[in-house]
Amino acid sequence: MAIRLAGDFDISYAHDMAIIRNRGQWVMTIAFIVTLFALPFFLDAHTLGILNLIGISIIAVHGLNILLGYTGQISLGQAAFMAVGAYTAAALVKAGVSFWLALPMAGLVAGLVGILFGLPSLRIKGFYLAMATLAAQMIIPWFFRNVRTDIFGGMPGLTMQPPRLGEIIFNSQATMYFPIMLTVVVCTIAAKNIARTRLGRALLAIRDNDLAAEVLGIEQFSHKLRAFFLSAFYAGLAGALWAMYARSINPEQFSLLSSVWYLGMVIVGGMGSALGPILGTIFLRGLEEITTQLAPVLSKMFPQLEAGLLAALGPMAFGVALMLFLVFEPRGLSHRWEILKAAWRLRPFAH
């Protein structure tokens, strides 16, 4: 249990369960939300574009965290489930459905596909299940590339009309920022609370010891499928928002590589906490942005290196960061943050 401030007592059951416990935290939360939604009025389009991308990734990583961090199942297919969401949204919008209806539909369809590829968890677990999700990662983009090219557009993919709400057209980074960040906030609150429900505790029990969980009466299979559904649902939402963000989608955008990046974000942020995906995504997307900025400078300094340097720095930085975290801080940034918080509350004492 986290260390509390002096005088912070539980005076009712509601208070005992509250996430936001005192006035100071309320003030900070509200200030944070207000700042978050005021940012588009102060920042330029480039920065907002990065924030939007971070937001979309956070949603997908939250989903992966439910599967990996809470339930302990490795998934190499998060990007593929994003593809399902993105294609569902784009195809529905093309058929005349409003984007705001297509968004939850995208999550739902992706969730169902997630259940489909989670079915092998009836028979296998651990590394073998990771292989089943790898198959999903290969099969789903193939499906959108080759099957029903009249609906899914084949190799070139689909373009999506920017969504509208009354007079507002969501076609600039500043306007897209609002639906994306709103979804991020809702998804974060949901992810935080899923872990505190009966379902979340059951998932944690399966992660810690699946046999013991089964003995305690937690049916493994149905709970794993629910975790798969939730994880893919989040990915579907992220995919639909990505379709809005990128406007044109194709199967190449949802590669195994992006799935690996999402896994890396969960690891770097810290598994099994709602804060982890946020920190991990910001860290790795930030790293990616730094390498993008750095590459032209470096290639000017070392002209003998090829233009491929840009393609090289991102993967290298990602690989090094991931390896360092696995060896030195396997519990991720969120664990570091908890230590910092405890140290701040205990100051000036060490323990």
Next chain:
Amino acid sequence: MNWDLFPQFLATGLLTGGIYSLIALGLVLIYKASRVFNFAQGHLLMIGAFVAWWFTDALGWNVWLAFGAAIVFAALLGLLIERVALRALIGQPILATVMMTLGLAQFLQGGTIVAFGASQRSLPELFALRAIILGDIRLKQNLVFAFAISMLGFLLFVLFFRYTRWGLAMRAAAEDHQLAQSVGLRVPRIFGMAWAIASVVATVGGVLLASISGVELNLSIIALKAFPAVLFGGLESIPGAIVGGLTVGVIESLVGGLPADAALRALHLGDIAPYVFLLIVLWFRPDGLFGLKRIERI
């Protein structure tokens, strides 16, 4: 269905399967020794090809000499990877090692581009390009030789494991780490050995492939096709790696080539056949043909 082309596709599939078997062998070696599944195997293969190219291009060496030098380099690289990246994770859960090899794969990808550039290169030919014609079947000569070299490699490894001291030590360590350690084997050193051998095997596969299709970054992707092969053969089984590799090669070639219907061909079924096969294997026989059955006791 183009049944008259069946022998041709079968033969092509078997030959490509030989390369998959080599990659699968590397995966099995590391998994058997240290219970680590190496997602970077494809990148080791790619690096091997690039290093061989560098020796021929920058130093102007004969291609066979460069092949040998690349093998030496690969062995050192394997030892280095085990020491730096995997040694720290001994005894960690499987997720940590999976993520480590995935991160390693990305690092190697970037490192290759920095060291050798991203553009496609070509190796001098190892073998003549003339096709071998057996009745109705046309076989690319370099594929046939690549297949022969893979099979020779297998034979060497089987002999190595059976008749040498190191082979015996590696088999013992694969059986049980603690027992092996208690009779005086240095288990971490054996892990290093496994990585070195796997890296060498990958390099052999890489150079053979590169002599057919050129030296390029996409070489790493081919290892993904070896994953179904390994699971079908069984994660711990060296004969399984051969059988699995050949099976996946044949399935891919037949599914991709046999359908005569244009609409069916446009689906590129050959691309995903290995993965559908993977799902079927996982569902019906997750331990593979020759893998150890995992029995859980409380």
